[in-house]
Amino acid sequence: MKITDQYKKGLCPISFEIFPPKGELHPEDARLVLSGLKELSPAYISVTCSAGGTGGSSKKTAELSGIVQNEFGITAAAHITGINAKKADVDAAISDIKAHGISNILALRGDRIEGAEPGDFRYGAELISYLRKSPEAAGLTIGAGCYPEGHVDCESFDKDLDHLKEKADAGAEFLISQLFFENESYYRFIDKARAKGVTLPVDAGIMPIMGKSQITRMVFLCGASLPAPVVRILAKYENDPEALRSACLDYAAAQIIGLIESGAADGIHIYSMNKPDVAKALVSEVRNARH
Numbered sequence: 365m366k367i368t369d370q371y372k373k374g375l376c377p378i379s380f381e382i383f384p385p386k387g388e389l390h391p392e393d394a395r396l397v398l399s400g401l402k403e404l405s406p407a408y409i410s411v412t413c414s415a416g417g418t419g420g421s422s423k424k425t426a427e428l429s430g431i432v433q434n435e436f437g438i439t440a441a442a443h444i445t446g447i448n449a450k451k452a453d454v455d456a457a458i459s460d461i462k463a464h465g466i467s468n469i470l471a472l473r474g475d476r477i478e479g480a481e482p483g484d485f486r487y488g489a490e491l492i493s494y495l496r497k498s499p500e501a502a503g504l505t506i507g508a509g510c511y512p513e514g515h516v517d518c519e520s521f522d523k524d525l526d527h528l529k530e531k532a533d534a535g536a537e538f539l540i541s542q543l544f545f546e547n548e549s550y551y552r553f554i555d556k557a558r559a560k561g562v563t564l565p566v567d568a569g570i571m572p573i574m575g576k577s578q579i580t581r582m583v584f585l586c587g588a589s590l591p592a593p594v595v596r597i598l599a600k601y602e603n604d605p606e607a608l609r610s611a612c613l614d615y616a617a618a619q620i621i622g623l624i625e626s627g628a629a630d631g632i633h634i635y636s637m638n639k640p641d642v643a644k645a646l647v648s649e650v651r652n653a654r655h
C-alpha cells in the first residue's frame with residue numbers, strides 16, 4: 365500500500381517506528397516487537413537505518429522491513445540515508461528494499477557520524493532528487509523528515525522551512541516529524557510550512573518518555589525542547605519509576621489527543637523504542653479517551 369493512500373480517509377492514522385540499534389535487531393526480537401505492535405493495527409511501521417554505512421545497515425533495514433510487511437502484513441517504510449553513501453550504495457540499498465517488496469521509503473540525510481567518509485548527498489533534498497531520477501527507484505513512495513522546532517543544525521527556523529520546501533519540490537510525498545513535547549511548537553510549524561507552500565501530509569512524531577536518561581539523550585541528539593510540565597513530571601517522579609511511566613504516558617496521550625482534535629496532524633507517528641507494551645498502553649489510553 366502507498367503510505368499516501370492512508371491520508372485520504374482523513375482518520376489521522378497511527379504508525380510506529382522501530383529501529384535496529386546500530387543495525388542490529390535480531391529477527392526473533394523483531395518478531396516479538398512486531399507481534400505486539402500488530403495488535404494495534406498500525407497504518408504502517410517505519411524501520412530506521414544507521415547512517416554509518418549503507419552496506420550492512422541498509423541490508424538489515426531492508427530485511428526487517430520485509431519481515432514487517434511480508435510476515436506481519438503491515439505496510440513498511442524503509443529509511444535510507446545519504447550522508448555517508450555513494451550513489452552506488454544508494455542504488456544497492458534501493459535494490460535490496462525492492463527485493464523485499466517494499467514500496468515506501470523515508471529518505472534522509474542521516475545523522476552525522478564522526479570520522480565517516482562523506483558520501484554523495486549533502487542534504488535530504490539531494491537524495492530525494494537523485495531517487496526521483498533513478499530508474500531503480502521508480503514507483504517508490506518517498507517520504508522525508510521535518511522538524512517542528514527547526515533542525516539542530518539549521519541556521520534559522522525560516523531557512524529550515526525553505527529547505528523543507530526543497531524536499532517537497534524534489535519529490536517527497538509525505539513527511540514525518542521529529543519528536544516534540546509541546547504541541548504549540550508543532551502548530552506553529554504547520555502554519556509556517558503551509559505558508560511556505562509545503563502542502564504534503566505530515567505525521568506528527570510523538571515519543572513517550574520512559575525515563576530521565578533516555579529523554580536527556582534524545583533531547584541532546586535532536587534538540588527538542590523540554591517544556592516546564594515535562595520537567596516537573598521528571599522531577600516529581602524521579603524516584604518512582606512506575607508513577608513516572610504512568611505520568612509520561614498520560615502526557616504523551618494528551619499530546620496525541622490534542623493533535624488529533626486540532627486537525628493539524630495528518631497522522632501520528634509513535635517513536636515506540638521497540639517497546640510494544642509502551643505503545644499498547646499509550647494507544648489504548650488515546651482510543652479509550654476518544655470513544
Ligand code: FAD
Pocket residue numbers: 411412413414415443444445470471472473474475476486487488489508509510515516517518519523524527528531540541542543569
Ligand atoms: P535535511 O533536509 O538534509 O536538513 C539537514 C540540515 O541541513 C538542516 O539543518 C537543514 O536546514 C540544512 N539544509 C538542508 N538543505 C540545505 C542547503 N541546501 N543548504 C544549507 N543547509 C541545508 N537518521 C538516521 O541516521 N537514520 C534514520 O533512520 C533516521 N530516521 C529519522 C526519521 C525521522 C522521522 C526524522 C525526522 C529524522 C530521522 N533521522 C534519522 C535523523 C536525520 O537523518 C537527521 O536529523 C539529519 O541530520 C536530517 O536529515 P533530513 O534529510 O531530514 O534533513
